[in-house]
Amino acid sequence: MNILQVNSSARVFENGQGSHSTRLANELVGKLRAAEPGAQVTVRDLARQPHPALDEATLQALFTPAEARTAEQAARVALDDTLVAEIKAADVLVLGVPMYNFGVTSQLKNWIDAITRARVTFQYGPNGPEGLLKGKKAYAVLTRGGKYRGTPADSQVPYLKTLLGFIGITDVEFIYAEGLNMGPEAEAAGLAEARAQIDALLGVVPA
Numbered sequence: 001m002n003i004l005q006v007n008s009s010a011r012v013f014e015n016g017q018g019s020h021s022t023r024l025a026n027e028l029v030g031k032l033r034a035a036e037p038g039a040q041v042t043v044r045d046l047a048r049q050p051h052p053a054l055d056e057a058t059l060q061a062l063f064t065p066a067e068a069r070t071a072e073q074a075a076r077v078a079l080d081d082t083l084v085a086e087i088k089a090a091d092v093l094v095l096g097v098p099m100y101n102f103g104v105t106s107q108l109k110n111w112i113d114a115i116t117r118a119r120v121t122f123q124y125g126p127n128g129p130e131g132l133l134k135g136k137k138a139y140a141v142l143t144r145g146g147k148y149r150g151t152p153a154d155s156q157v158p159y160l161k162t163l164l165g166f167i168g169i170t171d172v173e174f175i176y177a178e179g180l181n182m183g184p185e186a187e188a189a190g191l192a193e194a195r196a197q198i199d200a201l202l203g204v205v206p207a
């Protein structure tokens with residue numbers, strides 16, 4: 001089993017400090033590995049290694065045939081190719097998803113813009129779009145300062161469901177850690193609730 005963990009907080013996780021979403025994603029992956037000791041894990045940490053945004057030069061590079069690209073264009077496309085190869089190789093995808101200004105972080109959006117590629121991860125045919133990343137399972141760990149689960153303000157869940165479904169990933173579990181900026185008690189309760197959701201999803205029996 002290949003697991004791809006994508007950390008998308010701007011906060012670097014170090015010595016137990018920093019990003020809640022990275023901490024919870026680490027815990028989830030740890031539990032997946034405990035159940036499947038042979039699992040290979042790839043961590044794509046977008047805080048430590050930010051991925052560049054999709055700009056005019058990048059579009060030019062992507063739309064230039066490979067044999068006609070300049071060295072600079074080839075290098076830019078190669079950055080995206082690395083992310084595409086990682087998700088293609090994964091059986092399980094674990095996304096750390098902080099809420100920033102009611103959306104996903106710009107780093108997660110840059111990753112999404114890199115891996116959503118025509119004729120590679122999706123294609124259009126006579127029946128409309130078809131996702132090409134089949135047979136994968138995804139977990140998205142959502143961390144929020146407030147509480148928005150199930151409300152119209154939670155644009156992340158419908159967005160990620162649509163996007164992942166578009167590229168073929170339809171088996172997606174959402175784990176919610178909410179109220180993290182609402183004081184120490186709410187923070188502890190939000191994290192405990194997320195950990196309980198992870199254990200329930202993975203069939204972990206509480207100690």
Ligand SMILES: Cc1cc2nc3c(=O)[nH]c(=O)nc-3n(C[C@H](O)[C@H](O)[C@H](O)COP(=O)(O)O)c2cc1C
Pocket residue numbers: 009010011018019020021022097098099100101102103143144145146147180181
């Ligand atoms: C720039 C920024 C924007 C944020 N916007 C929101 C928001 O729109 N709604 C919300 O509930 N929390 C918001 N928060 C709080 C984060 O969602 C919360 O701190 C969460 O723990 C972030 O995940 P992380 O700890 O993995 O970085 C924001 C935090 C930052 C730093």
